[in-house]
Amino acid sequence: MQVGPFVSLSLCAIMFSAWFGGLGPGLLATALCVAGYTYYVFEVAPTDFLRIILLAVTALFVVWLSVARRGAEGALRRSEAYLAQAQQLSxxxxxxxxxxxxxxxxxxxxxxxxxxxxxxxxxxxxxxxxxxxxxxxxxxxxxxxxxxxxxxxxxxxxxxxxxxxxxxxxxxxxxxxxxxxxxxxxxxxxxVTATRKSQEALHMAQAELAHVERVTALGQMSASIAHEVNQPLAAIATSAAASLRWLTRDVPDVEEARACVNHIAKEANRASEVIRSVRDLARRADPKVIPLDINEVIGEAVALVKQEALSHRVTVQVQLAPELPLVRGDRIQLQQVITNLAINGVQAMATVTNRARVLTIRTEQRESDQVLVAVQDVGIGTEPDGLEQLFSAFYTTKPDGMGMGLCICRSIIEAHGGHMWAFHNTGSGMTFQFTVSVYR
The missing domain is CATH 3.30.450.20 (PAS domain)
Known part of the structure; x- marks a missing residue:
């Protein structure tokens, strides 16, 4: 009897059983095939046992191969599913x-x-x-x-x-x-759409806080602003009266009157610059990064805090390094940083009675691509372990402070590619320093 076709069909049946059912069904199919051929096909003789053993070994190999491949493909499908799920989640x-x-x-x-x-x-x-x-x-x-x-x-x-x-x-x-x-x-x-939207929302919130902080600072500097505007207005009034006197003389002195008018124009421009600075600080606007003379920016900021310093009997000393390179920054934001540090320094010396109250603002070149600005006071300072806390949001040592000023200042400087830090002076008070990048 030709058994070849039946063997091939049996092996196919065993393979499908192992493929779709796994190890158990594959072994069961193998046992049934061997038993069937032993009973129906082969005569029980020594030579036939070898054929039965060969069939069984072949069938077991087919079972093992089918189960192994089925397991590998199952593992591959699970791996692909895990990967797809991970990609979807991330x-x-x-x-x-x-x-x-x-x-x-x-x-x-x-x-x-x-x-x-x-x-x-x-x-x-x-x-x-x-x-x-x-x-x-x-x-x-x-x-x-x-x-x-x-x-x-x-x-x-x-x-x-x-x-x-x-x-x-x-x-x-x-x-x-x-x-x-x-x-x-x-x-x-x-x-990263969600991340970018979150960053934009954070940036808007920080800009809003910075604006609030600027407006708050303007309230604190109201006396300085009034003084800075009143000075040129008083000079304008004096010069106008003088020019009238020169022109109403029996022989009008045109040269003297012209000098008075020139002085009026100069003082009017000075008042206009003060008002412009106040308006810029008060308005909300997107940062405008341009090449800046940092010494000039400091001069404008000092003019705004001068009267605040005088009211606290504080002397402002400015030590500006000459011929500094232009820096890269937004004028209004850097003014905000300097005025905030200056006001903090002035207020830190409010209770000092045993030494002169001096606020020092200085600049220097720090490396070839950095300019350093330092604001130093001789005030009461802070706890030795509280330096980093000073820059934390909502941390304040003032009874009426928001605790956002220094946090906003540091974020502004870091957005300019610089760094801000503080340290205790050898004697009294503290120094706040920051760096800004040179304009290239």
């Missing part, structure tokens, strides 16, 4: 791009981020269609760099979705070279 997609052939592979999350159906064949043109118009040049530059052999990529850009929504993407990738000689750009892209 909003991070992956991609591969074979630059030579143009073939692109996207993960499921990448399709979701781009708002595309998984039946869509990803292409460079499709990617560029989704890129925000303002970021097209950046993305095209990175694509060209990849085509020219670039190795690593780390950049952010925006997507403009069909419904008008904007997404922020952070892309990181690198070129991978295989032993076969092929190359591929392999990378990940993360949807």
């Amino acid at each position: 909003q991070t997609g992956s991609f591969g791009w074979k630059v030579a052939s143009g073939d692109i592979v996207w993960s499921k999350e990448t399709y979701r981020i781009f708002g595309a159906d998984e039946t869509v064949n990803p292409t460079i043109d499709f990617v560029l269609q989704r890129v925000h118009p303002d970021d097209q040049e950046l993305v095209q530059h990175e694509i060209d760099r990849a085509a020219q052999g670039g190795q690593d990529y780390d950049y952010e850009h925006r997507l403009l979705m069909p419904d008008g929504a904007i997404k922020h993407l952070h892309v990181r990738a690198q070129r991978v070279k295989y032993k076969s000689g092929g190359e591929e750009i392999v990378g990940a892209l993360m949807d």
